[in-house]
Amino acid sequence: MAKDKKQPRPKAETPKGFRDYFGQDVTERRDMLDRIAQVYHRNGFDPLETSAVETVEALGKFLPDVDRPNAGVFAWQEEAVPGGGTAGDWLALRYDLTAPLARVAAQYRNDLPSPYRRFAMGPVWRNEKPGPGRFRQFYQCDADTVGSASVAADAEICGMLADALEAVGIDRGDYLVRINNRKVLNGVLEAAQVREDQAEDVLRQIDKFDKVGREGVLALLTTGRLDDSGARIDGVGLSEAQAGPVLAFLEAKGADNAATLDNLSAAVGGSAIGAEGVDELRQIAAMLAAMGVAEDRAVIDPAVVRGLGYYTGPVFEAELTFEILDEKGRKRQFGSVAGGGRYDGLVERFTGQKVPATGVSIGVDRLLAALRAKGLAGAQVAGPVVVTVMDRDRMSDYQSMAADLRAAGIRAEVYLGNPKNFGNQLKYADKRGAPVAIIQGGDEAERGVVQVKDLILGAKIAAEASVEEWKSQPAQTEVARADLVAEVRRIIG
Structure with missing residues (x-):
């Protein structure tokens, strides 16, 4: 009989587009999110945790109109399993x-109370092509108010974001924190007499203002322009007169909020929806x-x-306004x-009724x-005190020492590897x-x-001190067993 072929060993590698987070990364992210959560909690927001899995119907607004609804998300169909959902139903991360x-x-x-204030923090997943710094699993940190049409809810979110x-x-x-209003833009489009079928194209060109500037946007709104490679980019087809209100909108930033609002009022002309948007911003x-959030903050x-x-x-x-050095210096x-x-x-997708909502999402990895x-961030997180093992038969004594340290709020562990080589125990402590x-x-x-x-002192002495200094400042001391906790606290305090 032929022998069964040996199964190949699985590769120990992270799936493409995903990453592993170790102690330092996890600790820094948790500390940052804890501080943000305190701000949100102080503003009356409640935490919410939802399942990582939702029905495709709940995520439907993100999915393209294709036969298999898993482009952009990680999705699968339910099978007929005991206790499972209906076979054929689509679920997604x-x-x-x-x-x-x-x-x-x-x-x-x-x-739920209405309005409902909640904040949520956790991983999300996107089935997209990964790239440098772009992963298929990442953290988000959201705060939202559902059920209030008042712009006070928007102002509250902006002030809270600054505090966070x-x-x-x-x-x-x-x-x-920079603030605008879609209604103002709608008023600008109305003042510019932009047709409904042109509106999305105009929005796309407006979004390029930071990259191509006034003249570039003007060309894109009208007859088109050449890109850096010399290729022709078609324009939207507006006249220069139509493009005028759009450019006035983009250049409306004044010396202060009052000047900006006056400029926006001029840009929307006689549009009622535009005037409503300007009033909301006001x-x-x-x-x-009134909340104490000055214009140097929002x-x-x-x-x-x-x-x-x-x-x-x-x-x-x-937006963070400080400068950093990129990979090219x-x-x-x-x-x-x-x-x-x-x-x-x-929310109207589920209820058929208008439900006002506003919120903000912080890019956790980017902020970190x-x-x-x-x-x-990035300061070394102190490892645990390591209780070494000199005698296997006295493991209970070593566990007692660790327990005393933990009871005093000091992170501690007993070495659980092979204690035969004491040097390896110190190497382990160093690695920890x-x-x-x-x-x-x-x-x-x-x-x-x-x-x-x-x-820590021992490493410093070994690197810097002379023999005489080393002798006068030993890094190892002998104390009574009863004084163990006090001595460790003195060292790490």
Whole structure:
């Protein structure tokens, strides 16, 4: 008989587009999110955790119109399994944290307070092509108010976002929350007499203002232009007169909010919807001022155009204004780390009734990268105190030492590898980032003492000190077993 072929060993590798997070990364992210959560909690927002899996119907707004609805998301069909759903139903990993909120708001609308304030933090998944810095699983941090049509809800979100950035360590002057309104743009389109079939094209060209400037946008709105490669880009087909209100909108930023609002009023002309949008921005500016959020923290800025195709009213983003060095050593501004706005149509998909909502999403990985760039994260997280093992038969004594340290709030562990080679135990402690190692052999046990080795000081002495200094400042001391906790606390305190 032929022998069965040996099965190949699986490759120990992370799937493409995914990554693993180890102690330092996890700790820094958790600490940052904890600080943000405190701000949200202080503003009356409740935490919400939803399932990582949603029905495709709940995520339907993100899916293309294709036969197999898994482009852009990780989706699969239910099979006929005991306790499972209906065979053939489509399920998917959540694409963001907003669609699950809409489903929750609809499903529990009779039980939740209205308005409902919630914040959520967790991973989301997108079935997209990965690239440098672009992963298929990443964290989001959202805060939303569902059920309030008042622009006070938008102002509250903007002020809270500014507070959250400061809570994680971003100084005033290093960030700016910028605010615009889709209704203002609708008024500009109306004033420019843009046809409905041209509106999306106009929005796309407006979004290029930062890249191509006034003349570039003017060309794109009218007859077209040549790109950097010399290729022809067709224009939208507006006349220069029609493009005028659009350019006035893009250039409406004034010396302060009052000047900007006056310029926007001129840009929308006689449009009623445009005037309504300007009035909403005026109210938001007044409320932010009343909340103590000055214009150096949050400002009206018509240059915020991303997401205007999705949002229905106020739209905002948080931008970090300090410079960093890119991979080629060039200075560049860090850029946006959060965005949001009013989206009054999302819950309506489930209920058939208009439910106003507004919210913001912070890019967790991007904000954490900004903190590291500013030196506000990345400090080495201290490892545990390592209790070494000199005698296998006395493991209970070593566990007792670790337990005493833990009871005092000190992170500690007992070495659980092969204790035969003591040097390997110290190498392990070094790899763990341990600040202290505890040593007790049979002789020390009989005398009721322990050796406490200051590993951080020891490393410093070994690298810098002379022999005389090393002798005068030993990194290892002997103390009574009863004084173990006090001595460790003294060293790490």
